[in-house]
Amino acid sequence: MPSSYYLAELCAAEMREAAVRKPVILLPMGSFEDQGPHAPMGDYLSAAKIAEKIAERATRNGRETYVAPVVPFGGEDFFGYMPGGISLSQSTLRAVVDDMLRCLLRHDLTRVVFINGHGGNCGVINDATQKVWLEQRVIMPSFYLWRVAQDLLPGVIGEEQAARSSGHGCNPLTSVVMHLFPDLIRPEHLHAARTPSDVWGLPVTGFTSLAIGDGGTITVPLEGGDTVPGGVWGGDPRLCSAETGAQLVEKLVSIGSEIVQHVTDHSDPQTGKAIL
Template sequence: MIDKIRMAELTSQEARENLTDDAVVLLPMGSLEDQGIHAPMGDYMAADRMALEIAKAARERGVPTFVAPVIPFGGRDYFDSSHGGISISHATLAGIIDDMFASLTRHGIRKIMIVNGHGGNVPAITEVALRWRHKAGLFVPSMYLWQIAYGELPGLVGAEHAAKASGHGGDPLTSLGLHFYPDLLRPDLVRPAPEGATINGVEIAGFSAIAYDGAKIQAPIEAREATETGAFGCDPTLCSAETGEKLAARLVEIGAGFVADHVARGLHD
């Protein structure tokens, strides 16, 4: 098996020899948005790094796994208000994913898994994956990293700690950042998320919700209206490189295991 893992680093001859119908290709995706005033905006960097680590671990299990170039721009949502952020429309993102599937399958590459790091990408991923399943029998799973991470954190750091540290601008992304690229974070800017934001006299209960009589009601608000620091409902001061290391190891274990046990064998109806 060739040492190169990133598809972009393969020569065309190496691509012909290695990107066969036995190969698994991971498609990392993320966003460029406010992740908290202390953290780099590009969460796609964490998704790309996780895809690389999953590919390495899958190779140790004998699976020829490669990582496609990351899609750095997320599907447009309430984070479109992030200063300096870049997002793309749902239709544009779906078109990019659709074209990537078409390019890979043209050359017989059908063992594909998406490694996603942005909730705003989920609708486009779902739309395109279903379309290709219906028209070509292609079955592409998507590993939404942060959704999985929220479920894993209580077992790694304790339920009470996880409840306080988890949230946008906190865990899992801040701890993963401290683990993968600590030099890019600003410890001097880390502080608990602000509370008590309101809009039109109603309490803001999330990036797309307001609270009334104990219930959450969807509302067209923007992230910057919910928090001035980019963090919401969490305490980023509780995040750590140690937590990031534990979480990264667990995500790799899940991802590489799924690749070896299912994706590499060819998922189909």
């Protein structure tokens, strides 16, 4: 077997040999933006690390798997207010993803799984992989880490604690970072959300949404700097913990390994086409 789970660390001879065996390629993606005043801006770090752990476990379970270089810049949404943050327009990100898939498909590397760590990437991944499906009958699933972790959270810490600690700049990502990169958390900046109750004369209900009338909601073209200037929304990051993060990461890695197994078991080993 090659010496590393990272494609970037393989020599050309190792890569040529691995390609013949039709391994699974994980494509980690994330963002570089405000994750709360206490957390590193690069949530792509966590996506890449979890991808590495998935590759290690899947390979150990008999499904040869490698991690491509992470795409660190997420699809632009409402975090442009953050100094130093870098994002890609949706059209640029789509071009990047299309080109990544084109390069892999050229060499019949069709067993691809996206390990996604940013909501602003979801639409692009869906559209790009749907194009591959319609044209080549190849299924490339996307594993959106934080959405799945959010669903898992009540089972880890209970419904009440999950509700109090969940949101942007809170659980699940803050706990995951506390576990994976404890030295990158700044405890002195951990504090509860400090969000304006009203913007444009209406109650804030999200980064780009405001309440109006009796139960109504509107979407407005604002950025998080207008609605959630502290970067913390929905919960209290002080309730996050490395212990919670460790349990979430274990569950995500287990699910990711199952995704790899399913991809290999339900794709033709010669053509790469999906076996439905």
